[in-house]
Every structure is written in C-alpha cells, then in structure tokens.
Amino acid sequence: MSDPRELVDELTGDLKRWLPEQRWFAGKDRPVTGVRVLGVTELVEGDPQLLHVVVEVEQDDRREPYQLLVGRRTHPPEISSGSWIGAVGDLNAYEASGDLDVTGVLLDLMAREDTVGSLVFEHEPDAELETGLRARPISSEQSNTSLVYGGQYILKLFRKLTPGKNKDLLLHRALQGVGSRHIAPVLGSITGDLGGEPTTVGMLQHFVADAVDGWAMATTSVRDLMAAPELHAEEVGGDFAGEAERLGRAVAEVHADLAEALGTESVDAGELERTTKAMAARLDTIAGRVPELAAHAPALRAAFEKLEALPPGSVTMQYIHGDLHLGQVLRTVGGWLLIDFEGEPAAPVEERHALRSPLRDVAGMLRSFDYAAQQLLVGQPDEPALVERALEWSQRNRAAFCEGYAAVAPDPREQGELLRAFELDKAVYEVGYEHANRPDWLGVPLASIARITSGEGMTP
Structure with a gap:
C-alpha cells in the first residue's frame, strides 16, 4: 500500500x-x-x-x-x-x-492513553472509559464535528486548529476544578502538533442524553406565539420567560466560577480606549464590505466612543464564554449547561484567550433572543402584527434573562452604556457573518442596529 x-x-x-x-x-x-x-x-x-x-x-x-x-x-x-x-x-x-466502523478507535486510544505518531490520546486522571463503542456524528454542529459514543460520551473534533491548548478545554477544566454545576464533565483529550507546538485537536466529555438546546426551545416558543398573534407572549402556552430567567442565573454562576478559578482584572482608561478602537476597526472593515451597514456607522461610532468616558476601574475583565448564544446552552432535567467555550469562530486565537467583560456574554445572549424572535420572519412578507409580537417576545425574554443574572451578580442593566456598546459590536459582527454566509438573514442584525441606535424598544 x-x-x-x-x-x-x-x-x-x-x-x-x-x-x-x-x-x-x-x-x-x-x-x-x-x-x-x-x-x-x-x-x-x-x-x-x-x-x-x-x-x-x-x-x-x-x-x-x-x-x-x-x-x-x-x-x-x-x-x-x-x-x-x-x-x-x-x-x-x-x-x-461519519464512518461508524472506524471512528471507535479514537475512544479506544484515549482509554489506553496511547500515542500514535504525533497524536497523544489521554483521559482525565479520574476517568475510566468504556471501550468498543461505536460513534455517530451530530449533524447540527457547524464550526466543529462531534461524535457520540454509545450515548455515554461526546468527542468534539476542533476543525480549524490553533496552536496551544484550546480555550474550550482550558475553561472546562478550570470550571470543573471549582465544581461548576453548569458544564458537562471533561473526560479526555487528543493533542497533536502544529508548527512544533502541542495543539488540542479533540476533547471528550460526558454526553447528556436528555438535553435540549436553548435555540430549539426558544424558537418553539416563538412559533407558538406566531400561531396565535392575537395573544401576548405571556398568554401563550410555550412562554419562555421562566427558562430565560433560569438561564440568566446559570450564566451569572458560570461567570462567578470562572472568576474564582482564573481571577479577574480591573480595566484602566487605556484598555477602554483600545476596546473602542477595536470596535471601530471592526465596524470600518465590515462597513467596507456591506454598504447597508455604512448608513449606521455614525451612530455606532458614537455608541462605541462613550466607553472612553467610563470611570477607570469600573469595568472588570475575566475569562468568559466569548460566543454565548442560545445554541451554546443545553437544558437538562437538572438545569442549564453551557457548552463550546472556544469564543467567536472567526476571532484570532489571542482575542479568544483575552480577558473580557462578562457583559460581552450577556450582550451575546440578548442578541440571540432577538434572533430567535425574528427567525420565522426571515424571507416572509412583512406582517406588522407578527413583527410586533416578535419584538414583544424578544423584550420579555431579554428582561427575564437580565433579572435572573441580577439575582446572582450585579445587574447588567446598571452598566447600560457598556452593555449597549457590546450588543452593537456583536450586531456588527453578525452583519459580517450573515453577509458572508446567509445573505437572507442580513436584515436581522441590521434591523436590530437601527432599533438600538434609535432607542426604539430594545433595552432589556
């Protein structure tokens, strides 16, 4: 051969x-x-x-x-x-x-802690892995590929590689070390070589068989509302606000666990200026490719520049999830779990590992509620009643999420300028993503930017 x-x-x-x-x-x-x-x-x-x-x-x-x-x-x-x-x-x-006959070898090698060529297979010190299981791929993933072994384990293969230990593995181990209730336990890893540096290529975790992802739950709630547009969100059987509030608590607890495990830092005036410049640079880059965004650029810049006026030391930095949305959370019988701590797929590795404000995660989830509310309207004729209900659903669940978060940590709404800037920055990122991948969805972040910058009903 x-x-x-x-x-x-x-x-x-x-x-x-x-x-x-x-x-x-x-x-x-x-x-x-x-x-x-x-x-x-x-x-x-x-x-x-x-x-x-x-x-x-x-x-x-x-x-x-x-x-x-x-x-x-x-x-x-x-x-x-x-x-x-x-x-x-x-x-x-x-x-x-997707070949069930051969992918079982990855789990077996991890159980034996073998080394094959430049690949090192390891399990966690207290993990005992069953061997001989067949794997099936999860079809819903996008930026990575995950294999489920016998309904017991899930192995994530990181498709785009970055040198060093993957942030997802790093943060899961840190959270596991302080006993976080909102993650699936890490059981093992696969390490390869990239340019002479050990690089995480796979991570094995306990598979939670009874889990439903937050996006599926939220969009089902929106679908129920759209089927009865004469009703308000709280009157529909699938009201999501209670789950949104519990999710807010879970996210705040994970932020507290990350702060305990890995520490925090206070932001100085120079860092706020660098943050503003980074937001402006992202805006300039994407507005250069997407003409529809250029019209909003002055209002966006004004929102970003307000960060420079914040008092030094008023913003705390720490490790965060970095790409938090409803597709990155799972509802189990025991509560909410957070998954996929890699950060934004398109972000450079140094940006993913940088300490950041927890409000970036809050802003990401607020954006996701808006997406869930509007997803059934994409490509459909404009029906004012449905548009109104979608906005109402988004506002209700954004508020519930912030209420839950505020029950554990400082209320994110008390830092309104910072939260608003982060949400707008996330929406600018979404414009770039949709333009490149799903042009039909471009109107979702653009409409949100228009509402937020005009002050029309987008506060949590």
Whole structure:
C-alpha cells in the first residue's frame, strides 16, 4: 500500500473544491487558492484505512490549518454524499467522521492513553472509559464535528486548529476544578502538533442524553406565539420567560466560577480606549464590505466612543464564554449547561484567550433572543402584527434573562452604556457573518442596529 502521506498529497486538488462545501469550513466568503498537507497519521491500517490529516488552507494572504479524518475502503460506508472527497489510487477517499466502523478507535486510544505518531490520546486522571463503542456524528454542529459514543460520551473534533491548548478545554477544566454545576464533565483529550507546538485537536466529555438546546426551545416558543398573534407572549402556552430567567442565573454562576478559578482584572482608561478602537476597526472593515451597514456607522461610532468616558476601574475583565448564544446552552432535567467555550469562530486565537467583560456574554445572549424572535420572519412578507409580537417576545425574554443574572451578580442593566456598546459590536459582527454566509438573514442584525441606535424598544 502506498505511503499515507503520498495518498493525501494526491487529494489536495480535490480538497480545494471540497473544503468550501463543508459547513464547518470558516472561509466560505473567499476562494481557496491552495491546500498543503502539514501532517498525516495512520490510525487504522488496511481496508478500511483511517488517516488523521492536518492541512493548511490558503485563501489569498491567509493560511489556516484544519484537521480531517480521511478514510479509504473497498466497500463504501453509509455516509452522506457530501463526505466523498475524490479518488486516490484504486479507491475513493472520504471524510470519515461519519464512518461508524472506524471512528471507535479514537475512544479506544484515549482509554489506553496511547500515542500514535504525533497524536497523544489521554483521559482525565479520574476517568475510566468504556471501550468498543461505536460513534455517530451530530449533524447540527457547524464550526466543529462531534461524535457520540454509545450515548455515554461526546468527542468534539476542533476543525480549524490553533496552536496551544484550546480555550474550550482550558475553561472546562478550570470550571470543573471549582465544581461548576453548569458544564458537562471533561473526560479526555487528543493533542497533536502544529508548527512544533502541542495543539488540542479533540476533547471528550460526558454526553447528556436528555438535553435540549436553548435555540430549539426558544424558537418553539416563538412559533407558538406566531400561531396565535392575537395573544401576548405571556398568554401563550410555550412562554419562555421562566427558562430565560433560569438561564440568566446559570450564566451569572458560570461567570462567578470562572472568576474564582482564573481571577479577574480591573480595566484602566487605556484598555477602554483600545476596546473602542477595536470596535471601530471592526465596524470600518465590515462597513467596507456591506454598504447597508455604512448608513449606521455614525451612530455606532458614537455608541462605541462613550466607553472612553467610563470611570477607570469600573469595568472588570475575566475569562468568559466569548460566543454565548442560545445554541451554546443545553437544558437538562437538572438545569442549564453551557457548552463550546472556544469564543467567536472567526476571532484570532489571542482575542479568544483575552480577558473580557462578562457583559460581552450577556450582550451575546440578548442578541440571540432577538434572533430567535425574528427567525420565522426571515424571507416572509412583512406582517406588522407578527413583527410586533416578535419584538414583544424578544423584550420579555431579554428582561427575564437580565433579572435572573441580577439575582446572582450585579445587574447588567446598571452598566447600560457598556452593555449597549457590546450588543452593537456583536450586531456588527453578525452583519459580517450573515453577509458572508446567509445573505437572507442580513436584515436581522441590521434591523436590530437601527432599533438600538434609535432607542426604539430594545433595552432589556
């Protein structure tokens, strides 16, 4: 059989076409100009064959590493048509995360704490892992890929790699160390090599089988309201406000746990100025690509500049979630759990690891309530009654979330200028994301920016 590295080298032309079609690929707004193989590790030899592959994807002047699981076998596995990459020798190669016959090896290697090539498989000191389980992929994920083993474990494979220990693993371990009630326990990890630096490529956690994600719950509530637009949000059977309040408490408790585990810092005037400049720079970049945003630029800049007038020491910085929204929380029989602590997928690694105000997470969740309220209206004719109900639902749940948060920590509404600036900055980020990935949704963040900057009913 040919050398595994040579087999993957034959795929680079096919990968230029295939990568932008994957939902977890982050650079869909730019053409792929080149693919270079950085590393290949053979995990299963023979037929079927499983290779762990790291490639560097070139897009104009940007180069970013991604990890793949590449399979080859005589008898085709039952996988989606989009998983097929191309022909290599006499067999077709495919993205193998959906191949139940080979992915079980990842858990087995972790249970044995094996090292294969540059990949180190480890379990947590107090974890005892069952072996021989088959895996199934979760289809709803976007920026990463997760495999569920026997309804007991979930292994997240980080698609776009960054050198060093992944923030998701770092914060989960920190929270676990102080006994946080709002995370799923970490059970193990996979570490590879990127440019000579140990790099997290996978994280294993306990799988919570009874969990429902917050986005599904919230949008079901909105759907119930839209089906009876003559009623108010509190009159509909699926009212979400009670859950929003409990979620606010959970987020505040996680912030307190992170502060206990990893400490806090006070912000000085220089940091507030740098924050304002970073927001303005993001605005300028995205407004240059999205003409519809340019009209709001003066009002947005004015909101950002108000941060420089805040008293030094009035803002506390710490580790936070960094990309908090309703899709990053799970409701279980025991309460709310937070997941995916990586931060914004498009943010540079140093930005993801930077200490930030907890109000950024609050602002992210407020934005998510607005998204949940408006998602059924995307692409639909403008119906004033439904638009009014959507805004009412958003306001009700934003307020409930802040009430829950304020029961544990300082009320975020007491720092209104800061919270408003963070929410607007998040909305600007959303404009850039929607423009690149979902143009039909562009009106959601743009409408929110218009309401917030005009003061029309968007306060929590």
